[in-house]
Amino acid sequence: MKIQRLNEALASKIAAGEVIERPASAVKELVENSLDAKSESIAVELEQGGIRCIVVRDNGEGMDDDDLLVCVERHATSKITREPDLDRIATLGFRGEALASIAAVSRMRIISRPRGTEEAHEVRVVAQAVDGPFPAARAPGTTVEARELFFNLPARARFLGTPRTEFLHANRAIRRLALARPAVSWSLTHGGKSVLEAPQVGNLLDRIGQLYGAEVARAMIPVDVSREDISVSGFISRPDLKRGNRRDQLFCVNGRPVSDRGLSYVLASAYHGILRRGSYPLAVICIDLPLEQVEVNVHPRKEEIRFAEPRRVQETLNRALQGALASRYVVSPLLAPHKAQPPVERTKASISPLELRAKAGIRRTAHEAEKVRVGNERRVIGQLLRTYLLVERSDGLEIVDQHIAHERILFERLRKQSQCGEVARQQFLLPVRVELSFESAALVASSREQLERVGIILEEFGGGTFLFREYPSLLAEAQSRHGFQELAERIAALLEQGEEVRDVLFDRLLGELACGAAIKAGARMPLEEQQALVDQLMQLENPYTCPHGRRIIFTVPKEDLDRRFQRT
Ligand code: ADP
Numbered sequence: 001m002k003i004q005r006l007n008e009a010l011a012s013k014i015a016a017g018e019v020i021e022r023p024a025s026a027v028k029e030l031v032e033n034s035l036d037a038k039s040e041s042i043a044v045e046l047e048q049g050g051i052r053c054i055v056v057r058d059n060g061e062g063m064d065d066d067d068l069l070v071c072v073e074r075h076a077t078s079k080i081t082r083e084p085d086l087d088r089i090a091t092l093g094f095r096g097e098a099l100a101s102i103a104a105v106s107r108m109r110i111i112s113r114p115r116g117t118e119e120a121h122e123v124r125v126v127a128q129a130v131d132g133p134f135p136a137a138r139a140p141g142t143t144v145e146a147r148e149l150f151f152n153l154p155a156r157a158r159f160l161g162t163p164r165t166e167f168l169h170a171n172r173a174i175r176r177l178a179l180a181r182p183a184v185s186w187s188l189t190h191g192g193k194s195v196l197e198a199p200q201v202g203n204l205l206d207r208i209g210q211l212y213g214a215e216v217a218r219a220m221i222p223v224d225v226s227r228e229d230i231s232v233s234g235f236i237s238r239p240d241l242k243r244g245n246r247r248d249q250l251f252c253v254n255g256r257p258v259s260d261r262g263l264s265y266v267l268a269s270a271y272h273g274i275l276r277r278g279s280y281p282l283a284v285i286c287i288d289l290p291l292e293q294v295e296v297n298v299h300p301r302k303e304e305i306r307f308a309e310p311r312r313v314q315e316t317l318n319r320a321l322q323g324a325l326a327s328r329y330v331v332s333p334l335l336a337p338h339k340a341q342p343p344v345e346r347t348k349a350s351i352s353p354l355e356l357r358a359k360a361g362i363r364r365t366a367h368e369a370e371k372v373r374v375g376n377e378r379r380v381i382g383q384l385l386r387t388y389l390l391v392e393r394s395d396g397l398e399i400v401d402q403h404i405a406h407e408r409i410l411f412e413r414l415r416k417q418s419q420c421g422e423v424a425r426q427q428f429l430l431p432v433r434v435e436l437s438f439e440s441a442a443l444v445a446s447s448r449e450q451l452e453r454v455g456i457i458l459e460e461f462g463g464g465t466f467l468f469r470e471y472p473s474l475l476a477e478a479q480s481r482h483g484f485q486e487l488a489e490r491i492a493a494l495l496e497q498g499e500e501v502r503d504v505l506f507d508r509l510l511g512e513l514a515c516g517a518a519i520k521a522g523a524r525m526p527l528e529e530q531q532a533l534v535d536q537l538m539q540l541e542n543p544y545t546c547p548h549g550r551r552i553i554f555t556v557p558k559e560d561l562d563r564r565f566q567r568t
């Protein structure tokens with residue numbers, strides 16, 4: 001017989017390793033317990049990133065002496081009792097493993113006093129030997145202390161990061177839960193120094209302000225949609241605020257911070273064409289749906305979930321995000337609350353009949369012009385270095401990159417055309433000839449359908465030579481003839497990257513086309529055309545960044561100018 005049952009102590013250690021991977025996981029579990037106990041205030045103290053010591057104090061429901069003895073046993077929980085409960089889990093915990101796991105790999109102490117009673121008790125657990133309960137003193141609530149994590153599990157201890165790294169993980173776990181519960185007061189100290197003080201607030205935006213700062217809070221767009229039994233609410237960042245990674249994206253499902261690839265994917269695709277690759281939005285999104293629609297018992301750490309109907313959730317999220325990104329918040333930033341001021345006087349040139357060059361699609365309809373005249377808040381002063389447009393506003397100066405602005409306008413129009421069916425095409429009398437390498441030629445030849453969807457008809461001439469026969473009318477005049485060779489090469493390169501997602505490829509194709517046709521830096525423009533460009537730009541859903549994610553508008557607030565000239 002070679003098979004033996006592991007003894008209880010060893011089995012517990014192995015199980016503990018699953019739940020408690022590092023100090024941050026212990027912190028997360030303890031804090032979740034405090035939340036499940038309906039605490040209004042939670043204080044966490046860490047030493048050496050939590051490796052030496054973790055203390056979590058709450059003012060929740062507390063435990064009496066009997067419960068204190070049981071709570072550190074494996075599979076001991078007050079949160080579910082019967083199997084059907086598993087289908088309707090409303091608490092963060094339910095597996096009854098966390099305290100037992102932490103106790104198995106640390107020196108632990110718990111002091112607790114139930115609400116509405118006078119007595120507090122303490123238990124100590126070292127290497128799974130429980131000591132107590134002893135009488136103790138404490139206000140209602142619970143304190144859990146875990147020292148020397150993994151002291152008896154050297155294999156795991158070796159894989160811990162530096163205290164600094166472990167602190168960052170723990171900090172992040174706390175911030176995620178703090179975002180999930182704005183109504184709870186949070187504090188965190190590390191090595192005795194305060195790193196977070198977030199008193200209870202009435203709404204998520206205020207919590208975002210506490211954790212990320214007021215600037216960030218002001219650059220967030222509200223998300224809010226309910227459909228059938230799913231509700232999606234929260235905040236996502238305006239396109240001019242972004243991060244280099246996904247760390248500042250949080251999804252809470254029924255109050256539980258989760259990682260879910262499907263949800264992350266929907267968020268990422270909502271920003272396609274708005275943010276450049278490698279840039280990520282900030283987001284805090286709460287999704288609420290009937291408990292039985294969500295399976296939380298997927299993994300011991302309870303961060304993964306399964307939806308009964310993932311598509312339905314993703315579609316609702318997508319609709320909510322699209323709505324938010326198309327909202328006026330994106331166009332007129334909440335930034336400077338406008339003080340009522342008399343409209344800025346407009347120059348003669350911009351009021352004069354709008355005989356704008358038809359070239360490059362910069363043309364205003366009479367209707368648009370009227371709208372602009374009535375509510376105009378942006379007066380173009382002129383061109384700087386034939387590259388930037390200077391725009392006067394009542395609250396400062398805006399500097400607009402003429403090429404990127406025009407590119408964005410063309411991109412949006414082309415996208416609209418292609419979305420409602422067909423892109424209007426124009427035939428070249430003299431087709432434009434381009435030469436491609438052998439591999440590129442094969443790719444382009446096999447992607448005819450896709451290219452047709454964006455309005456390009458290419459004819460294969462053999463030997464890597466192609467003829468541009470038809471081209472989107474919107475761009476045909478502006479696209480310089482010698483630019484086609486470069487354009488064809490860039491299209492081939494795009495096709496070669498073989499984007500799995502067709503829509504992404506499609507957007508990038510549109511982006512390339514718009515870029516090729518947009519007014520170049522260094523090109524002179526008449527003032528009316530400059531004004532028309534800015535007016536059209538401001539009517540877009542996203543005037544702030546180009547399809548590649550580059551900045552379009554740079555703002556110099558009046559306060560900055562005043563400060564520089566010591567006018568304040
Ligand atoms: P679970 O949270 O899955 O129930 P835990 O091991 O984390 O399992 O906790 C076991 C039990 O101990 C909980 O069900 C709860 O009754 C009790 N408990 C743990 N932490 C606290 C706390 N901070 N306040 C009140 N009760 C707590």
Ligand code: MG
Pocket residue numbers: 029032033092093094096098099
């Ligand atoms: Mg728990």
